[in-house]
Amino acid sequence: xxxxxxxxxxxxxxxxxxxxxxxxxxxxxxxxxxxxxxxxxxxxxxxxxxxxxxxxxxxxxxxxxxxxxxxxxxxxxxxxxxxxxxxxxxxxxxxxxxxxxxxxxxxxxxxxxxxxxxxxxxxxxxxxxxxxxxxxxxxxxxxxxxxxxxxxxxxxxxxxxxxxxxxxxxxxxxxxxxxxxxxxxxxxxxxxxxxxxxxxxxxxxxxxxxxxxxxxxxxxxxxxx
Amino acid sequence: xxxxxxxxxxxxxxxxxxxxxxxxxxxxxxxxxxxxxxxxxxxxxxxxxxxxxxxxxxxxxxxxxxxxxxxxxxxxxxxxxxxxxxxxxxxxxxxxxxxxxxxxxxxxxxxxxxxxxxxxxxxxxxxxxxxxxxxxxxxxxxxxxxxxxxxxxxxxxxxxxxxxxxxxxxxxxxxxxxxxxxxxxxxxxxxxxxxxxxxxxxxxxxxxxxxxx
Numbered sequence: 001x002x003x004x005x006x007x008x009x010x011x012x013x014x015x016x017x018x019x020x021x022x023x024x025x026x027x028x029x030x031x032x033x034x035x036x037x038x039x040x041x042x043x044x045x046x047x048x049x050x051x052x053x054x055x056x057x058x059x060x061x062x063x064x065x066x067x068x069x070x071x072x073x074x075x076x077x078x079x080x081x082x083x084x085x086x087x088x089x090x091x092x093x094x095x096x097x098x099x100x101x102x103x104x105x106x107x108x109x110x111x112x113x114x115x116x117x118x119x120x121x122x123x124x125x126x127x128x129x130x131x132x133x134x135x136x137x138x139x140x141x142x143x144x145x146x147x148x149x150x151x152x153x154x155x156x157x158x159x160x161x162x163x164x165x166x167x168x169x170x171x172x173x174x175x176x177x178x179x180x181x182x183x184x185x186x187x188x189x190x191x192x193x194x195x196x197x198x199x200x201x202x203x204x205x206x207x208x209x210x211x212x213x214x215x216x217x218x219x220x221x222x223x224x225x
Numbered sequence: 226x227x228x229x230x231x232x233x234x235x236x237x238x239x240x241x242x243x244x245x246x247x248x249x250x251x252x253x254x255x256x257x258x259x260x261x262x263x264x265x266x267x268x269x270x271x272x273x274x275x276x277x278x279x280x281x282x283x284x285x286x287x288x289x290x291x292x293x294x295x296x297x298x299x300x301x302x303x304x305x306x307x308x309x310x311x312x313x314x315x316x317x318x319x320x321x322x323x324x325x326x327x328x329x330x331x332x333x334x335x336x337x338x339x340x341x342x343x344x345x346x347x348x349x350x351x352x353x354x355x356x357x358x359x360x361x362x363x364x365x366x367x368x369x370x371x372x373x374x375x376x377x378x379x380x381x382x383x384x385x386x387x388x389x390x391x392x393x394x395x396x397x398x399x400x401x402x403x404x405x406x407x408x409x410x411x412x413x414x415x416x417x418x419x420x421x422x423x424x425x426x427x428x429x430x431x432x433x434x435x436x437x438x
Contacts, residue, residue: 007302070375070421071414072382074393079414082400083407167287171386178289185297192301195294199286206285 013190014197021194024180025201031176032163035101039162040155042102043109048139050110051117061110068107074168076100081172097169101162108158116151117143149220156213160206167202177201229408232399236409239395240416246312246381246391251374254317258324265325266332268350276325283322289383291315296387312384316377323373331366332358368432375424379417392416 046065050058068076081096091099120143128138170179177198185194264276283291295315299306306314335358343353385393396413400406 066422066425067418070379070425071417072379072393074382074385075396075410075414075417078393078396079407079410083410086405086407164285164287167289168383170289178287181290182293190301191293191297192299195290195298199282199290199294202287202290203282203285207281 007192010190010193013188013193017184017188017190017194017197020180020184021177021197021201024175024177025205027175028163028166028177029205031098031101031169031174032159032166035098035105035166036159036162038098038102039105039109042106044113044144046106046110047113047117048144050114052135052139065107065110068104069111073100073104073165074171076104077168077172093169093173096172097166097174101166101169104165105158105162108161109155112151112154112158113147115154116147119150120146149224152220153213153217156210156217159213160209163206163209164202228403228405229412232403232409233412235399236392236395236412236416239390239392239413240420242389242395243378243381243391243417244420246309246316246384246389247374247378249313250316250320250377250381253313254320254377255324255370257317257321259328261321262325262328262332263354265329266354280322280325283318284326288316288319288380289386291319292383292387308384308387308389311387312381312389316380316384319380320373320377323376324370327366327369327373328362330369331362334365335361364435367435368428371424371428371431375421375428378420378424382417 046061050061053061077097077100080091080100081093084091084096124142124146125138128142129135133141166176167178170176170182173179181194181198185191188194261276261280265273265280267273292312292315295306295318296308296311332354339357339361340353343357348356381391382393384391385397388394392413396409399409403409
């Protein structure tokens with residue numbers, strides 16, 4: 001019997017793939033940043049709406065949040081990309097992927113901001129009012145800035161999840177790190193090398209992001225005290 | 226709408242497979258995760274450090290990549306795994322890393338005084354962990370663990386991408402026949418919601434009852 005062949009790790013495949021993978025990682029960063037900016041704006045708007053709006057607004061936001069948090073992101077992506085054209089709404093892979101990521105992350109952000117707004121002590125509202133600020137001004141200059149600081153760590157965690165979740169949009173052909181990895185490894189069949197390199201890139205990306213977020217959090221705590 | 230009713234039994238069969246997949250991962254992943262989480266809090270520095278590092282790496286990698294790595298990457302090394310076990314393996318790694326983090330968080334949230342009190346009663350570290358720390362930590366671990374299970378049920382949908390038959394795959398196959406993506410994916414979303422929403426509510430209620438000391 002011949003001995004089992006020993007696997008040889010082909011570094012050349014890694015070096016050849018690396019420039020493309022790095023480009024893919026760049027796209028992952030851009031997509032995550034854009035999606036998070038939009039999702040933060042939408043989430044904050046929804047959270048403020050639940051604080052100031054009536055019952056109907058609150059129920060509508062609740063329904064949105066629960067619906068998007070309790071169904072898989074992959075299904076949401078498929079509904080936007082494959083389902084909506086049936087209703088006459090045809091979006092490119094890029095716009096489909098981006099809108100699904102934004103809607104999904106915004107549902108979590110809305111909950112995070114709501115918790116942040118509720119954690120601002122009652123006295124702050126009263127103090128703002130007794131300074132003569134209108135409710136809108138109180139929200140804008142007193143309540144929301146404090147809520148943002150409280151919400152920051154949870155928002156950071158959600159951003160990290162978003163970076164990882166953005167890999168799902170590769171399934172509808174939106175180009176980012178995961179898509180590039182599949183593209184290369186299905187062509188050269190060096191799946192182990194390419195997916196391994198991709199994993200290293202994701203780990204570096206996520207660990208760097210966590211460090212930056214942690215440093216920002218520490219800095220905010222210092223400034224606040 | 227008319228395509229929905231004939232397709233429903235097939236989707237429900239997919240949902241049953243989703244539940245089986247999630248349960249398999251739940252058993253394997255959380256048992257491994259509990260062991261890893263405890264290894265992080267025992268006084269063996271090297272083991273704790275190595276486990277901490279491994280957990281951080283697995284948690285930093287997207288689940289989809291773990292799945293592809295196990296299903297497409299390992300065969301290159303001569304390890305060929307069929308779709309269902311490959312999905313269970315990849316997802317169990319993910320589940321184990323996240324469970325380990327929940328366990329560590331729960332154990333480390335117990336005040337130092339509890340350790341000191343147990344030690345001064347003459348309990349060794351193993352008995353301290355077993356009789357003093359873990360019973361208290363369990364209460365704090367439960368809400369985030371149930372939350373993790375919700376994410377697990379949602380993430381089993383990724384198994385469809387490597388061809389495991391579960392709810393998302395059942396939806397895809399139905400759409401190949403009927404071409405009604407909106408209705409069928411919508412129905413799949415409703416079924417996922419029915420599976421996940423009770424878990425979300427349970428996590429919230431546990432957090433109210435157990436989360437605050």
